[in-house]
Amino acid sequence: MLQGYPGGGYCEDVPSTTSSPDDAVSAGDIPAEAPRELRIAYVPGVTPGKWIRRWEERMPHIPLHAQMHDGVTPAEEVRGGSADMAFVRLPIVRDGLSVIPLYEEQAVVVAPKGHEISVFEEVALADLDQESLLDVAALGGPEPALQVVASGAGLVVLPMSVARHFNVKDTVARRATDAPVTEIALVWATESTDEVLEEFIGIVRGRTAQSSRQPSAQPVKEKKAPKPDRRGSGAKKAAPKVAQRYAPNPDKGRGKGSRKKGKR
Numbered sequence: 253m254l255q256g257y258p259g260g261g262y263c264e265d266v267p268s269t270t271s272s273p274d275d276a277v278s279a280g281d282i283p284a285e286a287p288r289e290l291r292i293a294y295v296p297g298v299t300p301g302k303w304i305r306r307w308e309e310r311m312p313h314i315p316l317h318a319q320m321h322d323g324v325t326p327a328e329e330v331r332g333g334s335a336d337m338a339f340v341r342l343p344i345v346r347d348g349l350s351v352i353p354l355y356e357e358q359a360v361v362v363a364p365k366g367h368e369i370s371v372f373e374e375v376a377l378a379d380l381d382q383e384s385l386l387d388v389a390a391l392g393g394p395e396p397a398l399q400v401v402a403s404g405a406g407l408v409v410l411p412m413s414v415a416r417h418f419n420v421k422d423t424v425a426r427r428a429t430d431a432p433v434t435e436i437a438l439v440w441a442t443e444s445t446d447e448v449l450e451e452f453i454g455i456v457r458g459r460t461a462q463s464s465r466q467p468s469a470q471p472v473k474e475k476k477a478p479k480p481d482r483r484g485s486g487a488k489k490a491a492p493k494v495a496q497r498y499a500p501n502p503d504k505g506r507g508k509g510s511r512k513k514g515k516r
Contacts, residue, residue, distance in 0.1 A: 290448060292318040293326035294339035296394055297357070297413030298436060306455045314448060322393050327439055337440040337449060341411075350442045352453065357411040359431035364404045365422045374427040383407050398423055 290307070294300055300318055307316050321329060326338030327349060342353065361375055363383075369375050384406035391397040397408050398420035411434045415425045438456055440449055 288314055288448060290314055290316045290452060291334070291336045292316060292338065292452075293321050293329045293335040294318065295326060295341055295436075296320055296322050296417050297411055298339040299413075300339065303452070303455050307452060310455070311448075311451060316452075322395065330439060330441055336444065337438060337452060340437055340439055342435045342437050344437075344439070346439075348442060349439045350445065352438045352456075354436045354438060354456065356433045356435050357413055359409055359428045359433060360412045360415050360425040361407055361409055361428045361431075362398060362401050362415050362423050362425045363407045364401055365424050367407075367424060369426050370424045372426055374429050376430045377409070377428055378430060380407065385409065394418055395420070 292300060292304075298320075304316055304318060307314075319335075321338075325340065325344065326335060327340050327344045329335035330338050330349065339354075341357075342351075344351075361369060361377070361380065363369050369380075386397060386400060386406040386408045388394055388397040388408055388410065391400055394410055394414045395418050397410075398415070398418050400406065401408055402420050402422040409428060409431055410425075412425070412427070415423075438453065
């Protein structure tokens, strides 16, 4: 039998042990599947360290890479495919994303060092009508905005976690009693949900490694049945009697005066 080459030529049949034409592509031409990893993006002020440590304990075979994004919304990183999940501040555009709200953040007013708000423990925004409140987004984000505040150009309102994260010198922060709180949420692409993402969701929500809702949960080992009693079903042997400490009384049971008196 003759076999045809793609170019139209022919050659004699080859032994059956050789590869078929369908296997003509060498192994080096087939792209190997990349090892799985988990990519996390987060906004400034979020501290994912505790969740990363738990992940490394439970899922050491899947590396986790976390990166802070300042200026670019991490939700867009998820939509663009450069991150699998992200910690974001709400509100965001939720189209195509699954969102789990996690916790709220307290807002603070940040002023230059020596400002009059430094003598108070907390302030109300209503009392700062005469102050110049700066637009953080217009200044390029929290860090450059805090640098502007340090120069004495005005005040900004930020989540407390963000002000603490950057901790710019020559600024002072005080809790804002009437400022709206911000909310941190975990987001991911809805169509990309799988067991790896579900595992991280469970860790963030505080599920233990043994939780039945965790994909990596190991089945509980059944207790072994007790070994059968091979000593037989007979009656138990009686316990040995306790040895008498004293010799028996020879006069016991003979009656009064029954003992013979010997000669003196």
